[in-house]
Amino acid sequence: MSESDYYSYLRQIHELYGDEIFVTFPETMQTYSLSDFENEINACEKCSLGKTRTKFVFGVGNPQSPIVFVGEAPGKDEDLQGEPFVGRAGKLLDKIFAAINLSREDVYICNVLKCRPPQNRDPLPSEIELCEPYLLRQLEIIQPGLIVALGRIAAHTLLKIKDRMMDMRKQTYIYHGIPMKVTYHPSALLRNPSFKKPAWEDFKEILAVYNQILSERSTNG
Ligand code: SF4
Numbered sequence: 001m002s003e004s005d006y007y008s009y010l011r012q013i014h015e016l017y018g019d020e021i022f023v024t025f026p027e028t029m030q031t032y033s034l035s036d037f038e039n040e041i042n043a044c045e046k047c048s049l050g051k052t053r054t055k056f057v058f059g060v061g062n063p064q065s066p067i068v069f070v071g072e073a074p075g076k077d078e079d080l081q082g083e084p085f086v087g088r089a090g091k092l093l094d095k096i097f098a099a100i101n102l103s104r105e106d107v108y109i110c111n112v113l114k115c116r117p118p119q120n121r122d123p124l125p126s127e128i129e130l131c132e133p134y135l136l137r138q139l140e141i142i143q144p145g146l147i148v149a150l151g152r153i154a155a156h157t158l159l160k161i162k163d164r165m166m167d168m169r170k171q172t173y174i175y176h177g178i179p180m181k182v183t184y185h186p187s188a189l190l191r192n193p194s195f196k197k198p199a200w201e202d203f204k205e206i207l208a209v210y211n212q213i214l215s216e217r218s219t220n221g
Contacts, residue, residue, distance in 0.1 A: 034063045034141050041114070046130045049115035055082035059110030059138060066213035067206065068144040069093075070135065071111045071185065072153040073123050079116035084109050085150075089186040093150075096186070096199070100207040107210075108142055110135065112157050128157055136176060145213035147178050148206055151185025169202055181206060 038058040044050050057074040060083050069085075077087030085093050097103055113123050113131045123131075139147070149155040152165050158175055161168075168182040183202035184195045 032141065034059070034138065037137060037141060041134055044114065044134075047115075047127045049113065049117060049127060052118055053115035054079045057082055057084050057111060057114055057116070059084060059108060061104050061108035062106055063108065063142055065106065065108040065142060066145045066217070067148060067210050068108045068110065068139060068142055068146075069148045069150055070154055070158065071109075071150045072157055073111050073113035073120075074116040075120050076116070078111075084111050085186070088190060092186040092189060096203055099200075100203050102207070102210070108138075108144070110138060112154060122153055123157060132158075139176065139178060144178060145216075146206070146209050147175055147180040149180060149182045151188060154185070155182040166198075169198065179209075181209075 042056045042058065044056070053074075057078050071084060074084060075087065075089070077090070078084055084090075093109075094104065097107070112135055113127055114134060115131075117123055117127070147158075149158055152168075155165075155168050156162055158180070159168075159173055165182070165184065165188075169184075171182070173180040173182070181202070183206070184199045189195050189199055
C-alpha cells in the first residue's frame with residue numbers, strides 16, 4: 001500500500017468510526033514466531049552442554065511445515081555450523097528428500113537437544129528433561145500434522161520406550177497429541193546400506209502423509 005493509499009484508508013476509517021479507530025496490526029506483530037523463540041533461548045545454559053557447545057542448533061526449514069523431523073542431538077558438523085543434519089548424514093537426508101520431491105525448505109528439521117553432547121554420546125535423561133520443553137514449544141508454534149523421529153535414540157528419547165527400530169517403524173505413535181512415525185537416522189543408512197530399502201518405504205509413506213495434510217489444510221482454508 002502506497003503512502004497516499006494509506007492516508008486515504010485512514011480517512012475512510014475515520015469517517016466510519018470517528019475518533020475511535022480500531023487498528024489491525026500486521027500478522028507479524030501479532031504472532032510469536034519461531035525466530036522470536038530462537039532468540040529467547042539461544043544463549044541457554046540450563047544444562048552443562050550449554051558450556052561445551054560451539055553453536056546452538058535450533059532448527060531449520062519451513063515454520064509452517066506439515067511435517068517436523070526430529071533427531072536426537074547435534075553432532076560435530078552441526079555443532080560447528082549451527083544447523084541440524086549437515087555433514088554426510090545431512091547430505092544423505094537431502095538426497096532422500098529430493099527423491100520424494102521435497103527439500104529442507106518444505107519441512108522442518110530439529111533435534112531434541114539443541115546442543116552437542118561431547119563425543120556424540122547419547123543424551124542424558126537430565127539433559128532431555130531440561131531441553132525437551134523447547135522442542136514442545138517449537139511444535140506448538142509449527143503445529144505439524146506429523147512428527148518423524150529420525151533414529152532409534154530419538155524415538156526412544158521422545159517415546160520413553162526401548163523397542164527395536166524394525167518394530168517402531170511399523171507403528172504410528174502419538175507424541176503430545178501429534179501423530180509420530182519412526183524411521184532410520186541417515187547415519188544408520190550410511191553405516192548399513194541394507195536399511196536403505198525399508199527407509200525408502202518409510203519415506204514414501206511420509207510423503208503420502210505430507211500430501212494428505214497439505215490437501216486437508218487447503219480444503220479447510
Ligand atoms: S542442551 Fe538444551 S537445555 Fe542444555 S544448554 Fe543446550 S539448549 Fe539448554
